[in-house]
Amino acid sequence: MITIETVLKNLRFQLTPDREKLIRKAFEFAEKAHKGQKRKSGEEYIQHSLHTALNLARIGMRSRTITAGLLHDVPEDTQITLKEVEKEFGKEIAFIVDGVTKLGKIKLRGTKEDLYIENLRKMFLAMAQDIRVVIIKLADRLHNMETLEALPDDKRERIARETMEVFAPIANRLGIGDMKIKLEDLSFKFLDPNGYQEVKEITEKAYSHRKKIMDQVMHTLKENLTKENIEVINVYGRTKSLYRLYQKLKAHEMDTAKVYDLIGIRIVVPNIADCYETLGLVHKYYRPLIGRIKDYISLPKPNGYQSIHTTIFGPKEKFFLEIQIRTQKMDNEAEFGIAAHWIYSEGKKKSWRDLIGFTKVNNAIIEKPDEDVLWVQQLREWQKELNKDGDAFLEGLKIEFFKNHILAFSPKGDIIDLPEDATPIDFAYKVHSEVGNRAVGARADQKMVPLDYKIRNGEIIEIITSKEHKNPNREWLRFVRTSNARSRIKSTLIKEGLL
Numbered sequence: 001m002i003t004i005e006t007v008l009k010n011l012r013f014q015l016t017p018d019r020e021k022l023i024r025k026a027f028e029f030a031e032k033a034h035k036g037q038k039r040k041s042g043e044e045y046i047q048h049s050l051h052t053a054l055n056l057a058r059i060g061m062r063s064r065t066i067t068a069g070l071l072h073d074v075p076e077d078t079q080i081t082l083k084e085v086e087k088e089f090g091k092e093i094a095f096i097v098d099g100v101t102k103l104g105k106i107k108l109r110g111t112k113e114d115l116y117i118e119n120l121r122k123m124f125l126a127m128a129q130d131i132r133v134v135i136i137k138l139a140d141r142l143h144n145m146e147t148l149e150a151l152p153d154d155k156r157e158r159i160a161r162e163t164m165e166v167f168a169p170i171a172n173r174l175g176i177g178d179m180k181i182k183l184e185d186l187s188f189k190f191l192d193p194n195g196y197q198e199v200k201e202i203t204e205k206a207y208s209h210r211k212k213i214m215d216q217v218m219h220t221l222k223e224n225l226t227k228e229n230i231e232v233i234n235v236y237g238r239t240k241s242l243y244r245l246y247q248k249l250k251a252h253e254m255d256t257a258k259v260y261d262l263i264g265i266r267i268v269v270p271n272i273a274d275c276y277e278t279l280g281l282v283h284k285y286y287r288p289l290i291g292r293i294k295d296y297i298s299l300p301k302p303n304g305y306q307s308i309h310t311t312i313f314g315p316k317e318k319f320f321l322e323i324q325i326r327t328q329k330m331d332n333e334a335e336f337g338i339a340a341h342w343i344y345s346e347g348k349k350k351s352w353r354d355l356i357g358f359t360k361v362n363n364a365i366i367e368k369p370d371e372d373v374l375w376v377q378q379l380r381e382w383q384k385e386l387n388k389d390g391d392a393f394l395e396g397l398k399i400e401f402f403k404n405h406i407l408a409f410s411p412k413g414d415i416i417d418l419p420e421d422a423t424p425i426d427f428a429y430k431v432h433s434e435v436g437n438r439a440v441g442a443r444a445d446q447k448m449v450p451l452d453y454k455i456r457n458g459e460i461i462e463i464i465t466s467k468e469h470k471n472p473n474r475e476w477l478r479f480v481r482t483s484n485a486r487s488r489i490k491s492t493l494i495k496e497g498l499l
């Protein structure tokens, strides 16, 4: 059982009297509205509202989102109407609560394919209108997953699957690693209890075997970093998430020796220069594994993730350890993703909309985001495509949103965000449809590659075009991965009477 005090204690922003008043008022309002209602688990309903708010507080959401989180089930499940919520808390909060209610009505599984598309479409619209709606939905889903035990088998299965297939990927795309891991591991536990148990035992055993060595490495690094005048803000051991580990183990005959990042150490230092100095120092004391140094600081992941990763041979070279080096800001962003932008927006006179680049429903002006998050740009592009045909939309969504992404560069250094396995043709159409239509060849990192080549993360892609060549090749439709390329190829071919 938690109370509103638990929520207030976990806030990551300065609690002014105004904000505290607002949050407490929402709590009292929700408590009264839900009075007498019980959850399937037997708990008072208000516990669910409080846990949702707590999940939001933990990832750094601000007072209005916490308020809306407390109120999120009021219009749906009680006698109190949305109008009354609006009267008490104003338009903005009522708008968010309404969004959460509507989103809750979307059942993503167990419907016919057409409905599924329609529902995903609605979901993305909701997301684009106010991203806080989706973040509350994630916080709500997380508590529902934590209390899933109380539901009957068939319902459990449906909810766990939906969480794994839809909500965890959304958390991932929002960069909220903390929630992504929790949602995935909880779904995994219900969808595959045996696998879950197996991998849990493996991790615990591995961790306890290596704990001593890990402590020793952490001690050595900390001592020497301090000697070199690099401040160590934090250093701690971490295990891999159970679901991700299971995936990896399955790909390696369940052999833990083949998983290099089973356990690792995270080092948090003040600034980027310190990160690189720390990397040098780590390699001075421990031998790095060739090809395992990943610099996500100069080349962030598309969801914004930044860190330096290196795998080292531990003392006596008995096993590997992954070391992750990052700044405090990167550490927060890795855990809280898009939500971390709220933490850093404090003090600036910017609203969340300025930061994210979205405006409210009836306001057509779209502002340029301050801190650009690539997937938000992508989302905006999808919105433009929303009214076009449903199949293409769903196909695009499945590939582009739920699959891994890679980043490629143009020779001028522009970053192009692509789904995994994207080809130079996808790249070309992303740059400009004329570049796509006139493409005759491609180079990846200065080497000639075929047009159906699978681009790898970080490659510089150069498209060779020809003035004589005006139309796309219909064969390209066989291998392109993005809906953008597909629809442009088709429309050009149709226009030219070639399809």
Ligand code: MN
Pocket: 048, 072, 073, 140
């Ligand atoms: Mn709820």
